[in-house]
Amino acid sequence: MLTVSGLKRLHIRVSFDLQDGECVVLQGPSGVGKTLLLRSIADLDPNEGAVKLDGRLRETMPAPAWRKQVTYLAAEPGWWSDTVQKHFTTWDDALPLVKCLRLPDSCGSWPIQRLSTGERQRLALVRALVLQSRVLLLDEPTSALDAASVAAVESVIAERVAEGASVIWSTHDDAQARRVGSRILRMNTGGGIEECRS
Amino acid sequence: MPVVTYIPLAYGDLVLPALLVVMDAALSLVLQLKLEKQLVVATIRMVVQLVLVGYVLTFLFAAVSPLWTALAAFVMVLFASREIVARQKRRLPGVWSYGLGAGCTLLAAGTVTMFALLTQLRPEPWYHPRYALPLLGMILGNTMTGISLGLDVLITGLVRERAAIEACLALGGTRYQAVLPVVRDALRSGFTPIMNSMAAIGLVSLPGMMTGQILAGVEPVDAAKYQLLIMFLIAGGTGLGTLAAVLGGAHLLTDQRHRLRLDRISTGEPA
Numbered sequence: 131m132l133t134v135s136g137l138k139r140l141h142i143r144v145s146f147d148l149q150d151g152e153c154v155v156l157q158g159p160s161g162v163g164k165t166l167l168l169r170s171i172a173d174l175d176p177n178e179g180a181v182k183l184d185g186r187l188r189e190t191m192p193a194p195a196w197r198k199q200v201t202y203l204a205a206e207p208g209w210w211s212d213t214v215q216k217h218f219t220t221w222d223d224a225l226p227l228v229k230c231l232r233l234p235d236s237c238g239s240w241p242i243q244r245l246s247t248g249e250r251q252r253l254a255l256v257r258a259l260v261l262q263s264r265v266l267l268l269d270e271p272t273s274a275l276d277a278a279s280v281a282a283v284e285s286v287i288a289e290r291v292a293e294g295a296s297v298i299w300s301t302h303d304d305a306q307a308r309r310v311g312s313r314i315l316r317m318n319t320g321g322g323i324e325e326c327r328s
Numbered sequence: 329m330p331v332v333t334y335i336p337l338a339y340g341d342l343v344l345p346a347l348l349v350v351m352d353a354a355l356s357l358v359l360q361l362k363l364e365k366q367l368v369v370a371t372i373r374m375v376v377q378l379v380l381v382g383y384v385l386t387f388l389f390a391a392v393s394p395l396w397t398a399l400a401a402f403v404m405v406l407f408a409s410r411e412i413v414a415r416q417k418r419r420l421p422g423v424w425s426y427g428l429g430a431g432c433t434l435l436a437a438g439t440v441t442m443f444a445l446l447t448q449l450r451p452e453p454w455y456h457p458r459y460a461l462p463l464l465g466m467i468l469g470n471t472m473t474g475i476s477l478g479l480d481v482l483i484t485g486l487v488r489e490r491a492a493i494e495a496c497l498a499l500g501g502t503r504y505q506a507v508l509p510v511v512r513d514a515l516r517s518g519f520t521p522i523m524n525s526m527a528a529i530g531l532v533s534l535p536g537m538m539t540g541q542i543l544a545g546v547e548p549v550d551a552a553k554y555q556l557l558i559m560f561l562i563a564g565g566t567g568l569g570t571l572a573a574v575l576g577g578a579h580l581l582t583d584q585r586h587r588l589r590l591d592r593i594s595t596g597e598p599a
Contacts (some may be wrong), residue, residue: 172498173585173587174494174497174498174587174588175587176583176585176587176589192586193497193584193585193586193587194497194500194501194502194586195500197497197498197499197500197586198499198500201498201499201500202498203498204491204494204495204498206491207491207495208489208490208491208492208493208494208495208496209491209492209495210489210492210493210495210496210506210509211509254495257495257499258498258499261499261500
């Protein structure tokens, strides 16, 4: 279970719990701080508050170990190497997911520039999924995808949730929010969140 | 030992060559380049600075005092670090904007100069300003170039590659893994000028020190040997200084919790 209590970052003041095997949707107008909140939970920006995984404070472990369990996926993924497979420890482990997300098998050797925006978004998701993290913080993970790919992503994530992973999913798509989330956390301009059951 | 002969100049001998600068100024006026004012200021600065340095060195050579020599060296390092800061578009936070450049220049140029004085040249005493200061000056100038280039590429690269670095961090990479590609680029840029000048030396350019020694009557082959010593020292100093500055900069712009801290960069005037 992920426990967020009294998390403070700029104007954001947030507390909530996230059960194992639960997918919560994060909504709110653009610029309200959804990305800031997700980044703060992953400890990518300096922030205050107690964030725990199964009762264990994140400060008690090295930040890389925390992020391997509580993994943030940016809306616009970054690439530090020139070809696709250099971003994976073992490309073969990624292949089943690559197929599931309707990406070509051969894309491992492709240069990053050859990928479309949608392909990049899905590959970044694969890159995060191979870590088998306990908590996934997904920042608009389907914003650049066509309907078929959106469905593929939703079913892959649903599978992970069924296996016990927790997910916070930020989206502007209300229909998607109702499809994937068991709860909806709505962020307001004051930096707080209120919960509405879907 | 061959008799060292050179042709001394009187101040009066400089009047005629100085007319060439006047010619430049006239050109600027005629062609409306608007460089006259800058040219006059630069010329006056050059004359004053060089003559002053001449007198200061004369004093230092007569004194041969470790204290005065150290003070002169310190002033040189200060000017070098000011130059490093001036060349950065984006700067490190607070005292580090000067501190890192000054520290690394001092460390690298100082170490290499001492090394040369103690093992190769061995003047009596070893801190004799006649050897220590020109040596330090030459190494300082080049180390400074390496450090400022390296830091500039590092900071620009961290800003540009932010998405890639944070992607690596978010997937559980350490800060060292995440910034490594940018650090490599920065080190490469820092090392490049000295390698280029080593490759071109003697063919395209005759280095200033060697020219000076030849004008002063030293045998060209002996002057070449001296120049080689200097170049090896410069290469060592640049490598050491650039490495320390780039690694230090990367360390300052990330934190203990392995975050990229671009918020620590200031773009305004240094504090």
